[in-house]
Amino acid sequence: MSSGGNGALDELVRRHVRGVRALICQMVFDQAAADDLTQEVFMRAFSSLATFSGRSRFSTWLYRVALNTTYTFLTREKRSPVDYRADLPETIQGRNPEPGDAAIHAELESAVETALGNLSPRLRAAIVLTSLQQMEVKQAAKIEGCTTATMYWRIHEARKQLRRQLQEHLPS
Amino acid sequence: MTNDQDNKLDGLLRNWAKQNSATDADIQALCDRISRAVDQAPFLDAGPATVRTDRFSVLGRAVWFSLGCSVALLFAFLLFPAARVPQEQQAGISETHQEVNKRDPEVPSLALLNESQLAGKGLLLAEMERMFADRLTWVAESDGQVCVGLLPQAGSAPSEATPMAVRVVVVSRKGDQEAWTPVWQIDVVTRGEELVDLTQDCIRSGTLSLWTYPLPDGKIAVDANFALPGPVSLESSFSGVQSPGVPKEILSIGTDRAEYRVFQTVSLLREGTG
Numbered sequence: 409m410s411s412g413g414n415g416a417l418d419e420l421v422r423r424h425v426r427g428v429r430a431l432i433c434q435m436v437f438d439q440a441a442a443d444d445l446t447q448e449v450f451m452r453a454f455s456s457l458a459t460f461s462g463r464s465r466f467s468t469w470l471y472r473v474a475l476n477t478t479y480t481f482l483t484r485e486k487r488s489p490v491d492y493r494a495d496l497p498e499t500i501q502g503r504n505p506e507p508g509d510a511a512i513h514a515e516l517e518s519a520v521e522t523a524l525g526n527l528s529p530r531l532r533a534a535i536v537l538t539s540l541q542q543m544e545v546k547q548a549a550k551i552e553g554c555t556t557a558t559m560y561w562r563i564h565e566a567r568k569q570l571r572r573q574l575q576e577h578l579p580s
Numbered sequence: 581m582t583n584d585q586d587n588k589l590d591g592l593l594r595n596w597a598k599q600n601s602a603t604d605a606d607i608q609a610l611c612d613r614i615s616r617a618v619d620q621a622p623f624l625d626a627g628p629a630t631v632r633t634d635r636f637s638v639l640g641r642a643v644w645f646s647l648g649c650s651v652a653l654l655f656a657f658l659l660f661p662a663a664r665v666p667q668e669q670q671a672g673i674s675e676t677h678q679e680v681n682k683r684d685p686e687v688p689s690l691a692l693l694n695e696s697q698l699a700g701k702g703l704l705l706a707e708m709e710r711m712f713a714d715r716l717t718w719v720a721e722s723d724g725q726v727c728v729g730l731l732p733q734a735g736s737a738p739s740e741a742t743p744m745a746v747r748v749v750v751v752s753r754k755g756d757q758e759a760w761t762p763v764w765q766i767d768v769v770t771r772g773e774e775l776v777d778l779t780q781d782c783i784r785s786g787t788l789s790l791w792t793y794p795l796p797d798g799k800i801a802v803d804a805n806f807a808l809p810g811p812v813s814l815e816s817s818f819s820g821v822q823s824p825g826v827p828k829e830i831l832s833i834g835t836d837r838a839e840y841r842v843f844q845t846v847s848l849l850r851e852g853t854g
Contacts (some may be wrong), residue, residue: 439600
């Protein structure tokens with residue numbers, strides 16, 4: 409099959425790749441791993457389209473595949489995502505053009521990553537889905553396969569832990 | 581915990597996420613990489629071996645883009661609270677089946693599918709059938725959602741029957757208004773003789789069952805049952821013959837505060853290209 413011949417699949421990639429990659433990157437903090445995992449997610453999804461029941465939105469199903477793939481990766485690697493910070497490319501770490509602020513921004517980014525990395529994967533996913541991906545709690549619960557109440561609890565707990573860790577960086 | 585504290589934390593997290601987001605070039609490179617991987621994946625060989633040209637791919641993108649636009653516009657309509665059905669009280673209901681109303685000739689046109697839309701529907705059906713192999717029976721778009729009807733196992737969906745597009749539109753106007761406004765719409769693409777059964781998962785707390793059959797004289801036999809509950813319950817059962825592409829009024833209801841009309845259009849799609 410020639411390149412560009414899979415119109416529908418290409419379109420599904422184009423529509424969802426940014427969101428899926430962002431979700432994964434915010435879970436593992438590693439750009440290269442996020443690229444690899446994003447590709448893995450789409451390949452898994454396309455190869456198992458036959459199992460898609462059509463009862464939920466395709467995006468919900470795809471994000472579920474993405475989170476499951478990410479959880480597997482984190483378990484397999486058996487290391488905290490904050491370990492990847494040293495792997496971030498210069499272009500990502502050095503986007504702030506003001507040299508005087510560079511240290512402050514680097515410290516803040518490091519603090520946020522450490523705080524997120526200290527959350528359990530489930531709590532991190534809850535805050536990533538709702539706060540960063542800005543999904544409705546109900547949709548996040550569908551993706552995680554839990555009740556809405558459980559998702560609310562996870563968000564509450566994640567926020568509590570993040571506020572405690574990031575207290576000195578939060579504006580008063 | 582206050583909303584203010586949540587907002588400050590969200591601001592901090594989102595700023596961090598923005599700093600670490602991928603560039604457009606990164607995303608494009610990743611798209612290309614995945615497309616190449618998909619092209620080489622063995623699982624695609626199991627699907628229908630239809631040869632697609634680059635033109636088809638470009639058109640496919642256009643279809644999805646127009647689909648996205650139409651969904652966004654539909655959302656915009658639905659977000660207008662003034663004419664929403666649930667806000668009305670149920671009273672003084674009368675029901676008639678009528679031909680297209682000559683008094684308001686512009687109203688049925690709201691249920692029309694133009695050539696561009698029909699082309700888009702045809703491509704959508706072809707692409708989705710290809711994606712789901714022999715399992716797809718219908719595709720429905722409503723309330724910003726796209727739902728598909730899938731068979732549990734491949735092989736029994738009728739792929740040779742005539743492809744069709746059906747649009748059902750609910751229009752409404754309040755007592756003091758002259759203009760009719762669309763308040764709800766659903767588009768279904770399917771093939772003749774296929775039974776479409778839309779339940780509450782896809783249609784806002786309502787149901788739609790549909791069966792179409794192309795007749796030798798060019799007209800289409802339609803059997804449709806439609807129910808959209810709410811403070812004003814819209815229900816219709818229609819069995820009859822329709823001319824392709826001509827909207828038919830299948831329900832007219834008046835309350836003491838508003839009027840509602842439901843139109844149904846069935847159009848033939850050209851195979852593969854709309």
